[in-house]
Amino acid sequence: MSELSRQRSADPAAVEMLNLAEKEQLETIWDRLEKQQPQCGYGQLGTCCRLCTMGPCRIDPMGEEPTHGVCGASADTIVARNLARMIAVGSSSHSDHGRSAALLLKAVASGENTDYRITDVEKLQAVATRLEVTTENRSYPEIASDIADIALSCFGKQDDTPMPFTEKYLLPKRYQLFKDIEEQLFKTTGKKMGILPRGIDREIVDILHRTHFGTDADPLSLMVQGIRSSIADGWGGSLIATELQDILYGTPTVNTAKANLGVLDAEWVNIIVHGHEPSLSEKVVEMALSEEMQQAARKLGAKGINIVGLCCTGNEMLMRQGVDMAGNVLHSELAIMTGAVEAMVVDVQCIYPSLANLSNCFHTKFITTSEQATIPEALHIQFEDEHADEIARRIVNTAIAAYPERDQGKVYIPNITSSAIAGFSVEEILKTLGGSVAPLIDVIAKGTIKGVVGIVGCNNVKVKQDLYHQELTKKLIERDILVIGTGCWAIGAAKAGLMNLDAQSLAGEGLKAVCQQLGIPPVLNMGSCVDCSRMLVLAGALAAHLDVDICDLPLVGSAPEWMTEKAVAIGTYFVSSGIPTHLWPAPPILGSPEVTKILTEDIKGLLGGYFFIEEGPQAAAQRMEEIILEKRAALGI
Ligand code: SF4
Ligand code: MSK
Numbered sequence: 001m002s003e004l005s006r007q008r009s010a011d012p013a014a015v016e017m018l019n020l021a022e023k024e025q026l027e028t029i030w031d032r033l034e035k036q037q038p039q040c041g042y043g044q045l046g047t048c049c050r051l052c053t054m055g056p057c058r059i060d061p062m063g064e065e066p067t068h069g070v071c072g073a074s075a076d077t078i079v080a081r082n083l084a085r086m087i088a089v090g091s092s093s094h095s096d097h098g099r100s101a102a103l104l105l106k107a108v109a110s111g112e113n114t115d116y117r118i119t120d121v122e123k124l125q126a127v128a129t130r131l132e133v134t135t136e137n138r139s140y141p142e143i144a145s146d147i148a149d150i151a152l153s154c155f156g157k158q159d160d161t162p163m164p165f166t167e168k169y170l171l172p173k174r175y176q177l178f179k180d181i182e183e184q185l186f187k188t189t190g191k192k193m194g195i196l197p198r199g200i201d202r203e204i205v206d207i208l209h210r211t212h213f214g215t216d217a218d219p220l221s222l223m224v225q226g227i228r229s230s231i232a233d234g235w236g237g238s239l240i241a242t243e244l245q246d247i248l249y250g251t252p253t254v255n256t257a258k259a260n261l262g263v264l265d266a267e268w269v270n271i272i273v274h275g276h277e278p279s280l281s282e283k284v285v286e287m288a289l290s291e292e293m294q295q296a297a298r299k300l301g302a303k304g305i306n307i308v309g310l311c312c313t314g315n316e317m318l319m320r321q322g323v324d325m326a327g328n329v330l331h332s333e334l335a336i337m338t339g340a341v342e343a344m345v346v347d348v349q350c351i352y353p354s355l356a357n358l359s360n361c362f363h364t365k366f367i368t369t370s371e372q373a374t375i376p377e378a379l380h381i382q383f384e385d386e387h388a389d390e391i392a393r394r395i396v397n398t399a400i401a402a403y404p405e406r407d408q409g410k411v412y413i414p415n416i417t418s419s420a421i422a423g424f425s426v427e428e429i430l431k432t433l434g435g436s437v438a439p440l441i442d443v444i445a446k447g448t449i450k451g452v453v454g455i456v457g458c459n460n461v462k463v464k465q466d467l468y469h470q471e472l473t474k475k476l477i478e479r480d481i482l483v484i485g486t487g488c489w490a491i492g493a494a495k496a497g498l499m500n501l502d503a504q505s506l507a508g509e510g511l512k513a514v515c516q517q518l519g520i521p522p523v524l525n526m527g528s529c530v531d532c533s534r535m536l537v538l539a540g541a542l543a544a545h546l547d548v549d550i551c552d553l554p555l556v557g558s559a560p561e562w563m564t565e566k567a568v569a570i571g572t573y574f575v576s577s578g579i580p581t582h583l584w585p586a587p588p589i590l591g592s593p594e595v596t597k598i599l600t601e602d603i604k605g606l607l608g609g610y611f612f613i614e615e616g617p618q619a620a621a622q623r624m625e626e627i628i629l630e631k632r633a634a635l636g637i
């Protein structure tokens with residue numbers, strides 16, 4: 001194996017594929033990163049601005065000229081505006097996903113869409129109870145219709161009252177804290193700054209407006225609006241996506257599957273679903289597994305159809321149906337390079353544009369499906385919820401038809417997989433605990449488990465793939481800290497074998513004993529990136545049980561290989577919810593002393609949560625343990 005490949009990924013399957021890429025001269029995302037060097041230092045510090053055509057402007061971080069943009073904007077203003085925009089984009093991605101789920105639930109409830117159905121009536125009732133929707137003597141579609149209406153009102157509501165999902169799901173103590181902070185900010189600054197979101201679309205548009213040329217220049221009010229938008233995401237858009245998808249497709253339950261490129265099979269038609277929204281992938285999986293399609297594949301000489309997931313759509317499929325997982329986002333090019341993929345079917349978010357041209361070097365059909373994410377050189381098959389069955393059939397048939405075009409001489413699949421237990425929704429965790437959070441609180445109070453760290457986020461090609469994810473996770477569990485999480489971290493952990501029962505042996509004595517007793521791994525997959533909302537709901541349930549606020553709990557968040565604007569939104573709503581949150585790589589804020597101070601220090605006194613940056617897993621784990629021990633001491637446990 002080449003040294004270069006080994007430096008690029010901690011995953012042996014990826015290293016094999018990177019070797020092959022080197023040999024076959026196939027360009028990868030790692031190669032393109034090299035070609036971009038050196039990357040712009042102003043961009044990394046967040047001090048470049050191109051909001052108007054008098055720019056682009058950049059501010060010297062050393063205090064040399066130029067110290068201000070042409071319009072007079074300081075580094076603090078520029079950094080704050082850029083960060084607020086990142087939060088807005090991240091919030092909009094998750095929330096638009098939530099909107100799709102709400103529109104689909106409404107269409108199913110009204111009978112307009114018969115391709116989908118209400119699958120989980122227990123969850124329907126639970127969400128209705130939470131939202132105070134009457135359930136007595138009412139049909140499931142009637143209840144679902146009201147839930148969908150409430151969800152949709154969270155997007156377009158115009159009055160200034162807090163949006164209903166946030167109001168009903170947020171811990172009352174935190175809700176009150178947000179109100180108090182709004183008042184306090186007004187008293188101390190004389191400026192009106194809101195924290196409780198009025199509506200998802202409104203908070204996002206507000207950021208776009210206030211960051212327009214010549215509008216808000218105050219780093220504090222820009223950051224407060226960023227916080228508001230992130231809450232509209234975590235306690236709004238993402239939560240709506242998770243809750244309504246559970247109603248439509250079922251709340252995840254514990255299941256076991258395999259993870260890594262070895263899930264591809266040289267003798268089968270391989271279809272990979274990649275992206276984020278399960279409305280597409282649920283249907284493609286259903287269609288691919290149908291006898292009609294399996295037979296069609298067999299007629300062409302394949303053993304059948306092997307459908308696997310990648311990235312967060314993969315997590316959605318893994319969590320609900322135990323579908324095998326080909327890998328996290330840095331595996332997307334590598335999967336195509338196996339030469340064994342008939343179709344990669346994508347919808348929205350985290351899809352490298354490079355996949356289209358790369359697929360054209362093989363027989364692989366790279367199929368885009370969303371009007372929001374079309375990619376030049378891809379095969380576009382427009383997906384519409386109202387014709388989901390028919391379109392899914394067309395997609396699967398396209399994949400089958402590609403099988404005879406496969407060049408078997410080009411096929412190389414690393415024979416590497418790990419088994420992983422997934423499906424840890426809040427409901428499933430409670431079931432494992434016997435129906436209440438009390439046993440978890442009990443073991444935390446006793447110190448058998450010191451605390452919980454929620455890890456989220458991506459792969460970032462600037463960080464050796466999965467290394468930080470794996471090392472940090474191992475260092476935490478050996479310190480008796482339970483690790484939960486989502487997104488591409490979860491897939492990295494699954495590939496590294498950290499989500500099976502053997503991983504209990506890597507945990508400290510206390511955590512190991514608890515996991516053995518419950519029959520669970522010490523590292524729990526809670527789903528895709530929108531499912532970070534599950535972690536918020538769990539944190540809220542723990543705090544409510546103890547009658548404390550979330551910021552009092554021994555909880556820490558982390559995004560150790562983060563890359564996307566969604567991760568910025570997630571980190572911000574974790575912090576806003578009271579959870580100290582670690583980031584690596586550093587976000588583009590260090591060019592502003594004021595924004596850095598607000599987010600790493602001042603915010604702690606207001607919200608309890610704050611950001612911290614640590615480059616290495618050892619230091620990060622150490623810091624997390626210290627925070628957890630501080631919180632435990634304050635709680636008197
Ligand atoms: Fe430069 Fe100001 Fe225009 Fe930004 S808004 S590009 S700092 S002139
Ligand atoms: S897919 S946002 S790379 S986790 Fe959700 Fe992975 Fe990050 Fe995309």
